[in-house]
Amino acid sequence: MSNDIKLRKGEQQCVKKMEVDINGKNIKLEIVELKNWKFNKENQKVFPYFVGEGTETVKAGVPTYRRYSVIAIIKNCKENKYLCVDSKKHLCKSFVMGGIETNETPEEAAVREIKEETGYVDVEIDYISPVKIINHFYAGYKGDFNRLSTLYIVYGRLNSEDNIGISESENKKHTVKWIDESELMKFLSLEHNKYALKLMLDKNATFTGKGIKFEE
Numbered sequence: 001m002s003n004d005i006k007l008r009k010g011e012q013q014c015v016k017k018m019e020v021d022i023n024g025k026n027i028k029l030e031i032v033e034l035k036n037w038k039f040n041k042e043n044q045k046v047f048p049y050f051v052g053e054g055t056e057t058v059k060a061g062v063p064t065y066r067r068y069s070v071i072a073i074i075k076n077c078k079e080n081k082y083l084c085v086d087s088k089k090h091l092c093k094s095f096v097m098g099g100i101e102t103n104e105t106p107e108e109a110a111v112r113e114i115k116e117e118t119g120y121v122d123v124e125i126d127y128i129s130p131v132k133i134i135n136h137f138y139a140g141y142k143g144d145f146n147r148l149s150t151l152y153i154v155y156g157r158l159n160s161e162d163n164i165g166i167s168e169s170e171n172k173k174h175t176v177k178w179i180d181e182s183e184l185m186k187f188l189s190l191e192h193n194k195y196a197l198k199l200m201l202d203k204n205a206t207f208t209g210k211g212i213k214f215e216e
Contacts, residue, residue: 015210022064022148030213036206039131047150049212050192052137058146059138067149071133071196072096072110074123076158081178083158084187085117088174090141093189095196097151106152118176119163129153129199133192134212153196 016031031049052058073095074083086093098113100106107125115121133151166176179187188194198205 020064020148023066027214032211032213033209034211035208037208037211038204038206045215046211046213047132047134048192048195048207049134049136049210050195051210052135055140056137058136059140059144062138062145064146064148067147068100068152069097069135069149070100070106070110070113070152070154071193072098072114073153073155073196073200074114074120074158075156076178079178080181082181082184083114083118083120084177084179084184085174086177088172091189093187094193095188097193100152106154110154110156115164117166117170117174119165120158120161121164122158122160122162123156124159125154125156127155129155129196131199133195135192136212151192151196153199155200 013033014030015033018029018031019026020029021027032046034046034048037046037048071094072083075081076083082095084093084095096110096114096117098109098117100109101112104112106128110125111123114123129152131153133153135147135149135151137147137149139145139147177187184197185194188197195205195207
């Protein structure tokens with residue numbers, strides 16, 4: 001799209017149309033430029049679109065697989081801090097994230113991932129954001145393929161400090177950290193996590209950047 005195209009608030013402009021083989025099916029995708037976009041029933045088929053960079057740049061000539069995952073934003077209300085993980089193998093600082101397994105709800109996936117990655121077992125899920133995010137990246141750490149992931153944003157809180165610890169394999173992957181709300185934006189390294197944080201701080205927060213349109 002030419003840089004001199006000016007979008008008014010809430011507008012979207014088509015950037016590119018493409019067809020991608022996803023899970024063996026040919027899916028039509030439309031990439032759009034969004035300005036001050038906000039979720040509503042009329043535009044629920046448009047999703048904020050984030051693409052991988054560096055070693056996670058989408059790779060040509062390899063399969064693309066769909067994935068449904070969660071971003072779990074869990075607050076310690078007593079200390080006004082949020083549960084995060086700091087990767088030991090990658091430059092990645094984020095909220096707890098993970099895939100949704102078969103027959104699992106986003107809430108159940110969030111609780112399971114929190115237990116597996118941090119050891120905390122007494123959390124309560126308050127709500128799921130109506131806004132879903134698309135993350136498109138090369139998942140080289142899992143195999144030679146791309147992922148087109150739908151991210152559900154799950155918000156909750158810590159009820160108690162009950163913690164069963166984490167496995168040795170999880171401990172090798174990351175460090176569990178509680179980050180003060182005032183430091184979160186600076187701590188997080190993933191842009192879609194930062195957008196999820198903005199939605200938590202302001203449910204009417206708008207989005208400016210790339211969007212994607214396709215049938216879920």
